[in-house]
Amino acid sequence: MLQFKGLSKFYQTGQVSQQALSNVNEHIRAGEMIALCGPSGSGKSTLLNICGLLDLNYQGELYFDGVKLDKDPQHCMQLRRQQLGFVFQRFNLVPVMSAYENVEYPLMLNKVPSQQRKQRIMQILDAVGMADFAQAKPDRLSGGQQQRIAVARALIHQPRLVIADEPTASLDSHTAHQVVELMKAIGKSHNTTFVIATHDNRMSEHCDRQIELLDGQVLSKEVSACVA
Numbered sequence: 001m002l003q004f005k006g007l008s009k010f011y012q013t014g015q016v017s018q019q020a021l022s023n024v025n026e027h028i029r030a031g032e033m034i035a036l037c038g039p040s041g042s043g044k045s046t047l048l049n050i051c052g053l054l055d056l057n058y059q060g061e062l063y064f065d066g067v068k069l070d071k072d073p074q075h076c077m078q079l080r081r082q083q084l085g086f087v088f089q090r091f092n093l094v095p096v097m098s099a100y101e102n103v104e105y106p107l108m109l110n111k112v113p114s115q116q117r118k119q120r121i122m123q124i125l126d127a128v129g130m131a132d133f134a135q136a137k138p139d140r141l142s143g144g145q146q147q148r149i150a151v152a153r154a155l156i157h158q159p160r161l162v163i164a165d166e167p168t169a170s171l172d173s174h175t176a177h178q179v180v181e182l183m184k185a186i187g188k189s190h191n192t193t194f195v196i197a198t199h200d201n202r203m204s205e206h207c208d209r210q211i212e213l214l215d216g217q218v219l220s221k222e223v224s225a226c227v228a
């Protein structure tokens, strides 16, 4: 589903060039849940930004379904809206919108007619156990509840790929477990692929496979293991 070929990334700060990724080659299959692991500074966020089409300034090639990514910004924005979902550590819900409206937003961006929206939103709010909180604003919800809404928002438009940046880091163990299981359960019905940057063993244990980075390189499979 997602393939990196010879992916490298340099950050340029004045005269100083910092290499954040070095010749990353990986193939992620459709429906896989991948934990992207590695110590601070190893390149997880950099790779996540590239997978999420938020950073198009890299060397090497990125393939979606065997097709090399066209870096045209308009094309990438369309792909992001239609095929990608995002979950963040700090939930990033829009504070002035209700839970319902937050989840509705991706459907509006994708021009889903209003009569279809309500049923889909209530269905997914039900699936994440938040149907009773549809009208609540985020500041009325606990961290775990906000992350459930964020998961619903990431998955409502049935994206092919969900990018998650430390989605359980702000949650207690029990809630973290529930959130991962929800992501898995909802994603499974649409064969959603997940790439999840995490320091959290609780998260990586639930994933199908780990990709471990060190100094911008993927560690070989034999020696890689997620380190908290």
Ligand SMILES: Nc1ncnc2c1ncn2[C@@H]1O[C@H](COP(=O)(O)OP(=O)(O)OP(=O)(O)O)[C@@H](O)[C@H]1O
Pocket: 011, 012, 013, 018, 019, 020, 038, 039, 040, 041, 042, 043, 044, 045, 046, 047
């Ligand atoms: N905007 C930037 N400008 C310059 N260097 C950067 C920038 N962003 C990241 N880097 C450097 O690139 C390397 C990889 O950083 P990255 O944020 O991808 O690592 P990470 O594994 O996500 O770290 P963390 O777990 O702390 O979030 C690091 O050496 C970092 O200092």
